[in-house]
Amino acid sequence: MIKISNLTKEYGDVKVVDSLSLEVKKGNIFGFLGPNGAGKTTTIKMIVGLAQRSSGEISINGKELESLGSREKIGYMPEDPYFYEQLTAVELLQYMAELFKNRDKITKLAHIEEILELVGLKDVAKKKVGAFSKGMKQRLGLAQAIINNPDYLFLDEPLDGLDPIGRLEFKDIFLKLKKRGKTIFFNSHVLSDVEEICDEIGIINNGILVYAGPVKPFCQNEPLEKRFVEIINEQISKSASQQISKEEA
Amino acid sequence: MKNILTIAKNTFRETIRDRILYGILGFAILFLLSTVFFGSISLGEDTKVIKDLGLAGIYIFSLIIAVFLGSQLIHKELEKRTIYIILSKPVSTAQFILGKYLGLLSSLVINIAFMAIIYLAVVKFVGNQIDYLALWAFLLNILELSVFVALTILFSSFTAPLAGTIYAILILYIGHSLELLRKAAEKSGDLVKYLVEALYYLFPNLEKFNIRNFIVYGTPPTVAQIIYPALYSVLLTLILLWLANLCLKKRDL
Numbered sequence: 001m002i003k004i005s006n007l008t009k010e011y012g013d014v015k016v017v018d019s020l021s022l023e024v025k026k027g028n029i030f031g032f033l034g035p036n037g038a039g040k041t042t043t044i045k046m047i048v049g050l051a052q053r054s055s056g057e058i059s060i061n062g063k064e065l066e067s068l069g070s071r072e073k074i075g076y077m078p079e080d081p082y083f084y085e086q087l088t089a090v091e092l093l094q095y096m097a098e099l100f101k102n103r104d105k106i107t108k109l110a111h112i113e114e115i116l117e118l119v120g121l122k123d124v125a126k127k128k129v130g131a132f133s134k135g136m137k138q139r140l141g142l143a144q145a146i147i148n149n150p151d152y153l154f155l156d157e158p159l160d161g162l163d164p165i166g167r168l169e170f171k172d173i174f175l176k177l178k179k180r181g182k183t184i185f186f187n188s189h190v191l192s193d194v195e196e197i198c199d200e201i202g203i204i205n206n207g208i209l210v211y212a213g214p215v216k217p218f219c220q221n222e223p224l225e226k227r228f229v230e231i232i233n234e235q236i237s238k239s240a241s242q243q244i245s246k247e248e249a
Numbered sequence: 250m251k252n253i254l255t256i257a258k259n260t261f262r263e264t265i266r267d268r269i270l271y272g273i274l275g276f277a278i279l280f281l282l283s284t285v286f287f288g289s290i291s292l293g294e295d296t297k298v299i300k301d302l303g304l305a306g307i308y309i310f311s312l313i314i315a316v317f318l319g320s321q322l323i324h325k326e327l328e329k330r331t332i333y334i335i336l337s338k339p340v341s342t343a344q345f346i347l348g349k350y351l352g353l354l355s356s357l358v359i360n361i362a363f364m365a366i367i368y369l370a371v372v373k374f375v376g377n378q379i380d381y382l383a384l385w386a387f388l389l390n391i392l393e394l395s396v397f398v399a400l401t402i403l404f405s406s407f408t409a410p411l412a413g414t415i416y417a418i419l420i421l422y423i424g425h426s427l428e429l430l431r432k433a434a435e436k437s438g439d440l441v442k443y444l445v446e447a448l449y450y451l452f453p454n455l456e457k458f459n460i461r462n463f464i465v466y467g468t469p470p471t472v473a474q475i476i477y478p479a480l481y482s483v484l485l486t487l488i489l490l491w492l493a494n495l496c497l498k499k500r501d502l
Contacts, residue, residue, distance in 0.1 A: 045502065048337040049336065049337065050333060050336060050337060050502040051501045052501060068339040068340070069339060071337065071338060071339040072339050074337075076334070076337035078330060078333040078334065078337075080330075081330075081334065082329040082330050082331050083331060083334070084259065084263055084331060086262070086263055086266040086267075087259075091262075095255065095259050096338065098251075098252075098255040099252055099255055099335070099338040099339065099340055100338065100339060103251070144334055148338075
């Protein structure tokens with residue numbers, strides 16, 4: 001289980017993420033939603049150790065996510081992933097695999113080819129990454145995130161830049177990974193896809209978590225997109241009225 | 250340790266495939282071959298001129314390669330965000346910095362070795378003997394480059410490539426002028442003397458790595474001329490890489 005308690009990130013006086021607390025059950029697909037600049041990417045970066053948290057705790061299966069060892073079992077795909085353009089897809093995945101303790105097992109060509117086949121890049125395995133399209137880079141981003149067979153996957157806008165077929169394939173991969181017991185935490189703007197595959201969602205706006213829980217009870221038989229807009233608008237008007245009463249006081 | 254070597258291997262592969270490198274190496278080869286011509290017009294001093302120009306040429310071209318590749322090394326990772334996929338794995342910033350440093354330095358060593366082979370062949374061709382003493386000059390060249398690479402890595406961890414390059418070249422220039430400045434300041438007033446003295450201890454004294462004149466005149470270097478610069482290089486490199494690690498650690502990616 002992923003447990004985040006009172007996670008806060010401040011840049012000077014501005015709180016980009018404000019006392020965020022949530023739990024993601026093992027084996028679930030969790031969609032992390034919010035408008036642009038809401039704090040989604042910062043949250044993921046704090047979880048995987050790329051950004052330093054101002055305060056708060058993050059643990060996986062009860063273990064604090066501080067040590068390097070805890071990263072052995074997580075996978076991360078950044079938004080719009082970039083790679084070393086001089087390397088081929090196989091070379092890149094071998095490089096990534098060599099950074100883990102179980103390198104002897106995961107650097108094997110058979111394992112790398114299996115991953116490339118899963119993400120649909122087997123045919124371009126020996127092509128330099130510099131020549132890859134945006135969609136292919138997205139696929140390679142997912143491949144490098146799952147190269148170590150992680151139990152927990154953190155994906156930042158994984159469906160961005162993919163055509164409808166690519167999105168469908170990615171959703172299939174997520175469901176396959178879920179069947180293997182993996183926990184997936186991902187950010188997305190594509191709400192219809194989130195509604196389709198997520199067990200639970202979290203909605204963040206201006207750094208504040210406004211909802212966390214199962215998808216169906218939240219939607220109340222309405223499309224996720226409609227409910228999402230409603231809850232964001234509610235939060236905006238709530239913040240505005242709080243601001244007014246503060247100023248009056 | 251394994252992670253450091255993995256990052257070093259990839260950095261080496263990346264730098265060795267950089268087209269800029271081959272352009273600079275091409276010019277270096279032309280320069281080294283042209284020393285035969287400059288030697289031939291020097292009235293009986295041809296071997297000395299070839300050695301002088303050749304050793305200086307290898308030093309300057311290796312510095313140019315270090316500037317071009319080193320100044321972008323960390324910055325490119327940050328700008329293109331390739332660092333994200335590395336530091337989200339079980340890799341510390343210290344391992345990352347050390348791996349980058351070792352990768353670039355090994356690439357420079359290969360380049361110096363390549364230029365050195367051409368230099369030795371040219372000297373053998375003109376002077377009929379292998380200039381074994383020059384190997385000491387190449388070793389000190391590598392030790393100086395170690396400091397310079399660490400310096401460029403430090404600058405590229407917190408500033409833009411152009412600014413980093415300018416700072417590194419300035420420090421290089423000052424580092425080679427310290428002895429001269431110190432001598433000149435001896436005749437000045439106390440304030441200037443103290444200022445120059447402060448500069449002397451603040452900046453790395455890179456002239457310690459220059460034994461090229463001894464080699465040109467066929468004088469073998471003393472043990473102290475090799476050991477002290479080696480220790481100095483290791484110490485400075487470690488301090489600079491430690492600072493680079495601090496800068497990168499403090500940075501929000």
